[in-house]
Amino acid sequence: xxxxxxxxxxxxxxxxxxxxxxxxxxxxxxxxxxxxxxxxxxxxxxxxxxxxxxxxxxxxxxxxxxxxxxxxxxxxxxxxxxxxxxxxxxxxxxxxxxxxxxxxxxxxxxxxxxxxxxxxxxxxxxxxxxxxxxxxxxxxxxxxxxxxxxxxxxxxxxxxxxxxxxxxxxxxxxxxxxxxxxxxxxxxxxxxxxxxxxxxxxxxxxxxxxxxxxxxxxxxxxxxxxxxxxxxxxxxxxxxxxxxxxxxxxxxxxxxxxxxxxxxxxxxxxxxxxxxxxxxxxxxxxxxxxxxxxxxxxxxxxxxxxxxxxxxxxxxxxxxxxxxxxxxxxxxxxxxxxxxxxxxxxxxxxxxxxxxxxxxxxxxxxxxxxxxxxxxxxxxxxxxxxxxxxxxxxxxxxxxxxxxxxxxxxxxxxxxxxxxxxxxxxxxxxxxxxxxxxxxxxxxxxxxxxxxxxxxxxxxxxxxxxxxxxxxxxxxxx
Amino acid sequence: xxxxxxxxxxxxxxxxxxxxxxxxxxxxxxxxxxxxxxxxxxxxxxxxxxxxxxxxxxxxxxxxxxxxxxxxxxxxxxxxxxxxxxxxxxxxxxxxxxxxxxxxxxxxxxxxxxxxxxxxxxxxxxxxxxxxxxxxxxxxxxxxxxxxxxxxxxxxxxxxxxxxxxxxxxxxxxxxxxxxxxxxxxxxxxxxxxxxxxxxxxxxxxxxxxxxxxxxxxxxxxxxxxxxxxxxxxxxxxxxxxxxxxxxxxxxxxxxxxxxxxxxxxxxxxxxxxxxxxxxxxxxxxxxxxxx
Numbered sequence: 001x002x003x004x005x006x007x008x009x010x011x012x013x014x015x016x017x018x019x020x021x022x023x024x025x026x027x028x029x030x031x032x033x034x035x036x037x038x039x040x041x042x043x044x045x046x047x048x049x050x051x052x053x054x055x056x057x058x059x060x061x062x063x064x065x066x067x068x069x070x071x072x073x074x075x076x077x078x079x080x081x082x083x084x085x086x087x088x089x090x091x092x093x094x095x096x097x098x099x100x101x102x103x104x105x106x107x108x109x110x111x112x113x114x115x116x117x118x119x120x121x122x123x124x125x126x127x128x129x130x131x132x133x134x135x136x137x138x139x140x141x142x143x144x145x146x147x148x149x150x151x152x153x154x155x156x157x158x159x160x161x162x163x164x165x166x167x168x169x170x171x172x173x174x175x176x177x178x179x180x181x182x183x184x185x186x187x188x189x190x191x192x193x194x195x196x197x198x199x200x201x202x203x204x205x206x207x208x209x210x211x212x213x214x215x216x217x218x219x220x221x222x223x224x225x226x227x228x229x230x231x232x233x234x235x236x237x238x239x240x241x242x243x244x245x246x247x248x249x250x251x252x253x254x255x256x257x258x259x260x261x262x263x264x265x266x267x268x269x270x271x272x273x274x275x276x277x278x279x280x281x282x283x284x285x286x287x288x289x290x291x292x293x294x295x296x297x298x299x300x301x302x303x304x305x306x307x308x309x310x311x312x313x314x315x316x317x318x319x320x321x322x323x324x325x326x327x328x329x330x331x332x333x334x335x336x337x338x339x340x341x342x343x344x345x346x347x348x349x350x351x352x353x354x355x356x357x358x359x360x361x362x363x364x365x366x367x368x369x370x371x372x373x374x375x376x377x378x379x380x381x382x383x384x385x386x387x388x389x390x391x392x393x394x395x396x397x398x399x400x401x402x403x404x405x406x407x408x409x410x411x412x413x414x415x416x417x418x419x420x421x422x423x424x425x426x427x428x429x430x431x432x433x434x435x436x437x438x439x440x441x442x443x444x445x446x447x448x449x450x451x452x453x454x455x456x457x458x459x460x461x462x463x464x465x466x467x468x469x470x471x472x473x474x475x476x477x478x
Numbered sequence: 479x480x481x482x483x484x485x486x487x488x489x490x491x492x493x494x495x496x497x498x499x500x501x502x503x504x505x506x507x508x509x510x511x512x513x514x515x516x517x518x519x520x521x522x523x524x525x526x527x528x529x530x531x532x533x534x535x536x537x538x539x540x541x542x543x544x545x546x547x548x549x550x551x552x553x554x555x556x557x558x559x560x561x562x563x564x565x566x567x568x569x570x571x572x573x574x575x576x577x578x579x580x581x582x583x584x585x586x587x588x589x590x591x592x593x594x595x596x597x598x599x600x601x602x603x604x605x606x607x608x609x610x611x612x613x614x615x616x617x618x619x620x621x622x623x624x625x626x627x628x629x630x631x632x633x634x635x636x637x638x639x640x641x642x643x644x645x646x647x648x649x650x651x652x653x654x655x656x657x658x659x660x661x662x663x664x665x666x667x668x669x670x671x672x673x674x675x676x677x678x679x680x681x682x683x684x685x686x687x688x689x690x691x692x693x694x695x696x697x698x699x700x701x702x703x704x705x706x707x708x709x710x711x712x713x714x715x716x717x718x719x720x721x722x723x724x725x726x727x728x729x730x731x732x733x734x735x736x737x738x739x740x741x742x743x744x745x746x747x748x749x750x751x752x753x754x755x756x757x758x759x760x761x762x763x764x765x766x767x768x769x770x
Contacts, residue, residue: 072617072651075665109664113615114647 012192020188021181028177032170039169043162044130047137051128051157054085055141058093059153066095066103066143066151071113075104082106089158091136094121097151121154135160198229202236213247214240254439273311280307313341331364331371331403336396339372343379343394351388360398366465370443371403377436378407378461385411385459401467406460413456422451422461510541511715514553514565516620516702526738533731537722540715548652550622557707563715564706569755570624572705576749580711582704583723584747587674587740591751594673595625595696600661605668605693608633616645617657617666624755626654629696630670632758635765655679655686662689674701678740700751704744 009015058081065073078093093106096117105111111118123140130137141153205215216237223230283303290296316338340356347354364371375394382392386409395406414422424441444451444463454460511534515527527544534542545562547553554571556562558578572579584591599605603614608630618641619626627650634644641648649666651657654675660666673695680687704723706716726732727743736743 071647071649071665072656072660075660075663076656079663104665107664113649113665 012196016192017185017189021185024177024181024184028173028181032173032177035173036166036170039166040130043166047130047157047159047162048128050085050087051139051155054081054088054090055139055153055155057081057085058155059141059143062095062153063143063145063150066097067145069097069103071104075106075108078104078106088155089161090155091158092156094118094154095151096121096154098149103151117154121156123152123154130159130162132159135163198223198232202232205236214243216240250438257436273314277307277311279303283307313338329368331366331368333358333362335368335372339375339379340394342376343383346380346383347392350383350386352383352386353389353391355391355393357393357395358397360396360403364398364403364465365401365467366403367447370447371405371465374440374443374463375405375407377440378405378463381436382407382409382411382459382461385409385414387411399464403465405463405465408455408458408460410458414453414459414461419453422453509715510543511538511564511719512543512545512562513719514545514547514556514562514567516547516550516553516565516567523738526735529731529735529738533726533729533735534719534722536731537725537729538715538718540718550620554622557705560707560710562707563710563713564704564719566702566704568620568622568624568702569700569752570628570759571622572703573752573755573759574622578708579705580708581747581749582706582716582720583744584703584751585701585739586742586745587701589742590698591701591745591747592698593625593701594698595629596671596673596676596692597630597668597694597696598658598661598671598676598690599668599693600664600666601689601691603667607694611668611693612644613646614667615647615649615665616641617660617669618648618650619654619657619669619671620650620652623654623672624699624702624758625672625696626657626670628755628758628762629699632761633696635762638765640765658686658690662686668693672702681740697754699754700747703747703751 058077061081062074062077065077074095078095082090082093090106092111094111094117095103095105097103100117102111102113102115102117104113121138123138123142128137128139135158136156137159139155139157143150143152201217205217208215214236217233222233222237225231225234280303283300286296286300286303290300336358340354344354375396379392379394386392390410393406393408395404395408397404397406418437422437422441424445440463441451443449448466450464452462452464454462513534531542531544534540545553545556545565547556550568550571553562553565554567554575557565557567558575564582567579572581587593597608597611599611599614603611605611605614616630618630621627631641634641645668649660651660651669654672657666657669657671658676658679661669669690676687676692704719706719710716723744724746727736
């Protein structure tokens with residue numbers, strides 16, 4: 001219940017019309033009660049006056065005949081009075097003597113002259129009230145002469161018409177108030193809807209910014225600047241513009257970082273290429289010196305082949321990593337091996353012991369390019385955080401239908417802002433922390449992956465990749 | 479001078495005559511005919527009363543005052559005390575005040591100056607005779623009415639009974655039409671009523687009469703007459719009234735009135751017409767005093 005109440009409070013488009021309807025219903029009930037009470041009071045007063053006039057006239061006319069006990073004159077008087085008092089519909093009129101015998105009745109066959117007066121014709125307190133479900137009400141008048149009771153008149157008055165007026169009034173009130181309530185609720189809904197439109201419009205625009213970009217509101221749609229809505233829309237546009245600029249800046253920084261990485265790895269690659277070159281030159285010299293010796297020549301050729309193979313591997317891995325091709329290929333063990341080779345040289349350069357642990361199939365249903373960037377960035381970050389002589393562990397294993405990448409180092413642990421950046425909680429940290437982690441975060445999000453961070457001691461980053469969705473297209477962020 | 483004097487006398491006589499004649503005429507007009515009506519008459523029709531008054535005024539050359547009272551007794555008292563010049567009364571008070579009253583004229587209904595008393599009952603009551611009405615509520619017309627009281631009272635007297643003992647309750651309605659209404663509505667189970675009024679109402683108000691049925695009819699009795707005080711019998715006014723009544727059927731307005739009354743005409747009447755009523759009075763008087 002409280003949940004629904006809270007929800008209703010945050011849905012003004014629903015709660016305000018409901019409140020208006022509720023207020024109207026409450027007002028209607030109170031007004032209807034007042035009107036009906038007033039009507040009942042007026043009817044009762046009029047009824048009392050009318051029946052009073054009827055009984056006064058009748059008793060004045062019949063008094064002498066009641067006194068003389070003349071049934072015909074009394075009957076005649078009753079009969080004439082019933083026809084003449086058009087405002088009163090009397091069903092039955094009884095003239096009863098003091099001994100409770102009927103002197104005359106408007107229906108002499110039911111209540112014959114000299115018969116016992118029916119008990120229901122006797123006066124009872126409250127019997128003249130209109131607040132009854134009965135279609136008739138009995139009214140009474142006692143007739144006295146010189147202090148002695150001569151007899152009484154009792155009339156059964158048909159009050160269905162009065163009750164019908166009450167029912168019709170009630171029906172009309174309900175109809176009118178219901179119509180009014182519905183109109184007010186509808187108008188309330190429209191007014192709230194109209195009032196809430198800017199908020200809903202902003203909410204809709206914000207909902208469309210799933211990728212973090214806000215669509216500015218066009219100039220023709222902007223209300224005047226000196227209005228609340230105008231100010232709100234302009235603030236939104238300013239925020240959208242700031243976000244767009246920040247996004248562009250981040251992309252530019254990412255590009256610069258990428259280029260810086262390229263530079264670093266170009267030098268690393270040159271080093272890697274340079275290593276086999278010494279062996280190749282030695283092999284060439286061996287051929288030049290001992291070319292005639294078939295054994296020496298074949299040995300030199302194997303050296304050349306290994307050296308070229310090494311250069312080939314380095315070049316291929318670099319190409320695969322940095323050429324920025326669309327990531328339509330799935331990850332294979334060759335990609336994993338490329339990453340190992342690329343990071344092995346960095347680890348060696350930093351004198352870090354690389355613990356490489358791969359278990360699983362030859363191919364994973366994970367985009368190859370994205371995985372390579374994520375793994376490389378995390379491993380580079382781990383290497384950078386690990387002191388010389390330290391260890392970096394890389395684990396790649398199948399997990400469910402996807403893949404689990406674990407990178408662990410024994411550095412000082414990951415700073416809080418780096419954690420926030422990696423978990424996508426604080427984007428502004430990108431520039432200060434380095435774009436590598438920001439890229440990992442964005443790529444992982446785009447793949448629907450999940451990142452966990454553990455430590456200190458050291459830092460452990462676990463990225464779980466779900467099964468690749470073919471409809472998903474990864475946008476390169478680096 | 480003589481001539482002048484003769485002329486003067488003539489002139490004087492002429493002047494006196496001219497002055498006195500209108501006074502005589504005015505004196506006649508100033509002495510209206512006071513004509514009493516009892517409920518024996520169908521007094522409910524104002525058009526009938528207006529027609530009767532118009533005819534009598536035209537026929538007598540006098541102003542006519544129609545005087546109505548609730549009971550026969552009141553009209554009879556006014557008549558006997560000569561406060562009325564004439565009245566349409568019942569045969570019963572005429573016989574009762576035989577020495578004080580004289581007949582002026584009598585209506586002829588269906589060719590004769592006779593009518594009957596009817597004993598009627600509510601249609602739901604299966605009575606076939608007076609004996610079947612014992613212990614019922616009975617409505618009489620008037621204590622001075624022949625058909626509306628005396629006939630039934632005499633019939634009971636012949637059996638040694640009186641209404642107060644025979645019927646459970648009795649009451650007077652002071653009008654024959656009222657007796658029929660009382661029986662028709664059920665206020666009374668039975669009633670004694672003028673047969674002429676009953677038959678006329680059967681024609682003009684059939685819905686009222688349908689609710690009752692005739693239990694018994696009396697013998698033919700003298701129709702209620704127009705009577706005057708015996709001492710007024712020879713007066714000019716009564717003579718004018720007699721002429722007017724006897725000539726009513728020869729006048730268009732008079733015929734209109736007779737038509738409304740469903741009467742043929744007015745005729746000369748003799749006191750012997752009411753011997754039947756006198757006999758009934760005698761039968762009643764034979765009852766012991768305490769029973770009357």
